[in-house]
Amino acid sequence: MSDSIKYLLTEDRMPKRWYNLMADLPEAPPAVLHPGTGQPVGPDDLAPLFPMALIAQEVTQEREVEIPEPVRDIYRQWRPSPLFRARKLEKALDTPAKIYYKYEGVSPTGSHKPNTAVPQAFYNKEEGTKRLTTETGAGQWGSSIAYAGQYFGLEVDVYMVKVSYEQKPYRRALMQTFGARCVPSPSVETNSGRAVLAEHPDSTGSLGIAISEAVEMAAGRDDTKYALGSVLNHVLLHQSVIGLEAMEQMDMAGDDPDIVIGCAGGGSNLAGLAFPYIGRNLREGKKTRIIAAEPASCPTLTRGKFAYDFGDTASLTPLVKMYTLGSHFVPSPIHAGGLRYHGMGPLVSHAYELGLMEARAYAQTECFVAGVTFAKAEGIVPAPESTHAVKAAIDEALKCKESGESKTILFNLSGHGYFDMQAYTDFFDGKLTDEPYDEAMLAKSLEGLPEVAAE
Numbered sequence: 392m393s394d395s396i397k398y399l400l401t402e403d404r405m406p407k408r409w410y411n412l413m414a415d416l417p418e419a420p421p422a423v424l425h426p427g428t429g430q431p432v433g434p435d436d437l438a439p440l441f442p443m444a445l446i447a448q449e450v451t452q453e454r455e456v457e458i459p460e461p462v463r464d465i466y467r468q469w470r471p472s473p474l475f476r477a478r479k480l481e482k483a484l485d486t487p488a489k490i491y492y493k494y495e496g497v498s499p500t501g502s503h504k505p506n507t508a509v510p511q512a513f514y515n516k517e518e519g520t521k522r523l524t525t526e527t528g529a530g531q532w533g534s535s536i537a538y539a540g541q542y543f544g545l546e547v548d549v550y551m552v553k554v555s556y557e558q559k560p561y562r563r564a565l566m567q568t569f570g571a572r573c574v575p576s577p578s579v580e581t582n583s584g585r586a587v588l589a590e591h592p593d594s595t596g597s598l599g600i601a602i603s604e605a606v607e608m609a610a611g612r613d614d615t616k617y618a619l620g621s622v623l624n625h626v627l628l629h630q631s632v633i634g635l636e637a638m639e640q641m642d643m644a645g646d647d648p649d650i651v652i653g654c655a656g657g658g659s660n661l662a663g664l665a666f667p668y669i670g671r672n673l674r675e676g677k678k679t680r681i682i683a684a685e686p687a688s689c690p691t692l693t694r695g696k697f698a699y700d701f702g703d704t705a706s707l708t709p710l711v712k713m714y715t716l717g718s719h720f721v722p723s724p725i726h727a728g729g730l731r732y733h734g735m736g737p738l739v740s741h742a743y744e745l746g747l748m749e750a751r752a753y754a755q756t757e758c759f760v761a762g763v764t765f766a767k768a769e770g771i772v773p774a775p776e777s778t779h780a781v782k783a784a785i786d787e788a789l790k791c792k793e794s795g796e797s798k799t800i801l802f803n804l805s806g807h808g809y810f811d812m813q814a815y816t817d818f819f820d821g822k823l824t825d826e827p828y829d830e831a832m833l834a835k836s837l838e839g840l841p842e843v844a845a846e
């Protein structure tokens with residue numbers, strides 16, 4: 392076995408095809424429904440928002456989907472991304488477990504998000520789109536679509552959740568550097584934004600509200616389409632490059648993970664790493680455990696309901712069956728902005744419902760403690776979102792220390808935290824608290840779930 396701590400693939404080993412879990416599932420996920428008719432949506436219903444190529448990827452049952460060469464060409468800027476063995480972290484924890492992490496922070500914007508931003512911009516350009524609208528939480532998605540959009544000459548308008556707009560000026564500047572326009576949400580530019588402001592003038596915003604604004608702007612103009620950075624099947628498909636590369640790198644390391652971990656906001660980085668392993672479990676009867684790590688303040692998988700719901704707050708999106716806290720759930724303004732979404736990708740939700748993965752919820756301060764432990768050992772400061780995966784990995788490694796078992800743990804370090812040092816400063820200053828979500832608000836939000844005849 393190699394003693395190396397870093398496993399690199401040469402460019403020619405970068406995946407040529409994305410992996411689609413849909414092909415291996417024992418049962419198909421529930422249909423996506425039209426909000427007006429309650430009937431399954433067809434391609435025409437989605438055409439105002441997305442290019443046809445992405446709509447086709449949303450429903451394809453093919454196990455493999457070819458990655459277009461212009462996309463691979465841009466991927467080569469940072470892919471294949473490295474896989475590390477966290478030997479110093481293992482030593483710091485004094486654990487018999489072997490810990491590996493796939494590092495997606497090497498991308499131009501410091502997270503896994505360009506893996507889907509680039510193909511989304513590419514397919515839009517191919518089909519004549521001039522402008523993309525989108526929402527962003529912490530700013531990673533906004534900066535990623537801004538970066539990808541400018542390669543293909545697309546205008547990009549980003550509705551940024553207001554709390555993050557104020558807390559993360561550097562992400563905003565990064566979007567502007569790549570030429571995007573960034574608007575704090577809720578804004579007065581849209582009906583949805585104005586409606587929220589009328590009721591809650593001090594609204595700090597949410598991803599659900601920002602999605603409504605971006606969708607409304609895209610639906611209203613022929614030359615404009617909408618881009619979503621997580622949740623949807625085509626996004627999860629694009630992110631599969633992470634897991635496909637990691638499988639080859641784990642082979643290089645002469646190891647195979649017993650446990651695969653990712654943090655979960657909308658589920659895309661988790662799915663990107665884990666779906667190829669779930670597919671292998673299903674095809675080959677392997678028993679690799681998958682763990683989703685989510686924030687206790689926005690506990691979609693662990694406390695939500697598996698039900699049809701809207702993806703946004705203004706009920707503009709199709710109805711998808713997913714784990715949800717209700718589209719009116721507004722989580723406390725924790726720093727892990729990218730994990731503040733009321734729903735969860737329908738494919739991740741379906742896999743969880745089928746028992747193909749587990750989920751844990753962690754409070755933010757224990758995640759920062761884990762993030763600092765990781766940073767000291769490995770020299771990389773994790774994004775606040777990624778600290779949830781770090782926390783889960785450390786917990787599993789410490790369980791091994793107790794039991795004396797030597798398990799192999801692989802987690803996704805979905806991004807670096809160098810734009811989020813204010814969050815670390817707040818943590819060091821003792822300003823971060825573990826505000827639990829509001830039980831009454833959750834109950835009310837779940838009561839408001841739409842009635843769906845098909846259920």
Ligand SMILES: *Cc1c(COP(=O)(O)O)cnc(C)c1O
Nearest residue numbers: 531621656657658659660729806
């Ligand atoms: C956006 C983001 C997440 C959460 O999104 P998922 O779709 O759940 O992956 C996690 N980590 C980082 C670094 C992000 O930018």
